[in-house]
Amino acid sequence: LQRGEKLxxxxxxxxxxGGWVGFRDCHVKPDLVLIYRIFDGQLxxxxxxxxxxLF
Incomplete structure (x- = not known):
């Protein structure tokens, strides 16, 4: 993610x-979710x- 590569x-x-517009989520493991965003070029x-x- 830090290098801008696709997962x-x-x-x-x-x-x-909803309340998380502008953020993304990805599954690190089947039931481990990471919520993140890229803002001003920063992870x-x-x-x-x-x-x-989380939800």
Missing amino acids: DPKNVDHPLT QLARIGSHSD
């Missing part, structure tokens, strides 16, 4: 909606946890 499709990287990590913990 493998297995990571299910996608944009978020910002917002939250990490299981899907049920």
Whole structure:
């Protein structure tokens, strides 16, 4: 992510909606989700946890 490279499709990287507009999430492991965004060229990590913990 830091280098701007695309993630493998297995990571299910996608944009978020609602209160998380501007952020993306990707699956680090099957039930470990990372919420992040690229802002002003900087990677910002917002939250990490299981899907049920985050949503």
